[in-house]
Amino acid sequence: MNAPKYLSTFSCVGSACEETCCSSFQVDIDRATFKTYMAVKEPGLGRDLQRYVKKLREPRAPGAYARISLTPSGACPFLDEARLCSIQNRLGEGALSETCRAYPRETWERDGRRYLGAKLSCPEAARLCLSAPDAMAFPDDRDQRPAEDGATARWAVHAAIEEVTRDRALPVWKAILFAGVVTETFLSDDPPAVPADSDLLQSIRAYTAQTRQALLAEDFAIGDQALLQFRILTGIALSASAKGSAHNRFPKIVQASLDTIMAGAEDFDGALRQYAVLYETRFKPFDDAHDYALRNFVLNYLYLNRVFLAGPVLPQFQNLAVRFGVLRLLLVGLSGARPEGLTLADYAAVVSSASRIMDHDATVSPEICAALDAVEPRSVSLAVRMVIPPA
Ligand code: SF4
Numbered sequence: 561m562n563a564p565k566y567l568s569t570f571s572c573v574g575s576a577c578e579e580t581c582c583s584s585f586q587v588d589i590d591r592a593t594f595k596t597y598m599a600v601k602e603p604g605l606g607r608d609l610q611r612y613v614k615k616l617r618e619p620r621a622p623g624a625y626a627r628i629s630l631t632p633s634g635a636c637p638f639l640d641e642a643r644l645c646s647i648q649n650r651l652g653e654g655a656l657s658e659t660c661r662a663y664p665r666e667t668w669e670r671d672g673r674r675y676l677g678a679k680l681s682c683p684e685a686a687r688l689c690l691s692a693p694d695a696m697a698f699p700d701d702r703d704q705r706p707a708e709d710g711a712t713a714r715w716a717v718h719a720a721i722e723e724v725t726r727d728r729a730l731p732v733w734k735a736i737l738f739a740g741v742v743t744e745t746f747l748s749d750d751p752p753a754v755p756a757d758s759d760l761l762q763s764i765r766a767y768t769a770q771t772r773q774a775l776l777a778e779d780f781a782i783g784d785q786a787l788l789q790f791r792i793l794t795g796i797a798l799s800a801s802a803k804g805s806a807h808n809r810f811p812k813i814v815q816a817s818l819d820t821i822m823a824g825a826e827d828f829d830g831a832l833r834q835y836a837v838l839y840e841t842r843f844k845p846f847d848d849a850h851d852y853a854l855r856n857f858v859l860n861y862l863y864l865n866r867v868f869l870a871g872p873v874l875p876q877f878q879n880l881a882v883r884f885g886v887l888r889l890l891l892v893g894l895s896g897a898r899p900e901g902l903t904l905a906d907y908a909a910v911v912s913s914a915s916r917i918m919d920h921d922a923t924v925s926p927e928i929c930a931a932l933d934a935v936e937p938r939s940v941s942l943a944v945r946m947v948i949p950p951a
Pocket of ligand 1: 571572578579580581682683684
């Protein structure tokens with residue numbers, strides 16, 4: 561099984577979790593587990609299972625046959641006072657549904673190989689993934705690549721983006737910028753995943769080497785687009801925050817961060833100036849010293865979501881660029897809110913709480929695309945502008 565290094569030490573921290581997965585998540589129940597639950601006779605638990613586990617009117621898939629109804633506050637009704645799962649406590653781990661047993665892990669197969677990844681909406685997975693330079697290393701990197709005859713243009717572009725993202729000589733935002741230009745150059749017509757000829761693979765390799773050199777040499781300034789970027793990113797952060805519940809940390813993080821950026825500013829221009837100063841004086845020194853943190857977020861995102869390997873390319877790029885822009889914006893704000901400076905725990909909190917809403921609420925991704933398309937329809941260059949630093 562191919563898996564990033566950080567997963568070898570992952571284990572759920574249970575009741576010590578800052579933001580347990582037993583709240584505000586949709587928990588689908590597979591058919592076999594549903595039948596087991598309906599047969600439970602344990603006093604109290606059997607009644608609660610009958611009451612809270614409801615068969616879906618139209619089951620969507622074998623794994624989504626029924627669903628747990630959350631309490632009005634958004635918590636799982638089976639979370640006990642010690643913040644532990646009462647189903648697991650009383651019936652054992654074997655009684656958990658596939659959704660609960662697997663989270664935050666996800667497995668998939670491609671080209672005869674098996675892969676394992678983790679969702680960073682889990683605070684412990686985020687902490688492990690962001691806190692070590694080699695957390696996203698694989699025991700055998702060659703296993704990440706398709707066999708030569710299985711290589712497609714999509715695979716070659718995906719691999720090129722991953723390779724450039726791993727290059728610590730380049731700031732990670734430049735790697736996302738690279739993702740924009742290389743996908744526009746080679747995947748703009750959404751090619752099917754059929755084997756590519758060696759000339760095409762050769763040109764992708766040559767283009768990657770050439771563009772990487774250009775990115776190393778060039779500086780990019782956001783210039784008079786800074787206000788537009790700031791408005792879009794704050795708008796998306798606020799809109800995602802409004803989807804949070806009492807159990808999410810994200811709304812509080814957004815408020816603390818944006819309050820700091822806006823403090824005392826009379827208008828958006830004033831807030832933008834403060835944002836640029838915080839970026840340069842408070843955020844950048846810490847981020848430069850811990851450049852692997854956001855880089856590992858991007859690597860995990862590319863890996864887990866198999867970004868650009870299937871489906872329309874532009875929405876995937878818009879989501880990657882905007883998510884990165886929003887995370888960085890929030891960290892810049894927090895850097896000003898922390899007298900002692902940022903810590904990697906701030907990175908894990910921002911990434912996991914944002915992922916909890918952005919990855920699990922199906923309305924977020926289309927809203928991100930719609931927000932960008934409303935300004936410049938189907939524009940890669942607008943999405944690229946979401947990652948250029950404000951200063
Ligand atoms: S979010 Fe992660 S660490 Fe927290 S309870 Fe769930 S699996 Fe465990």
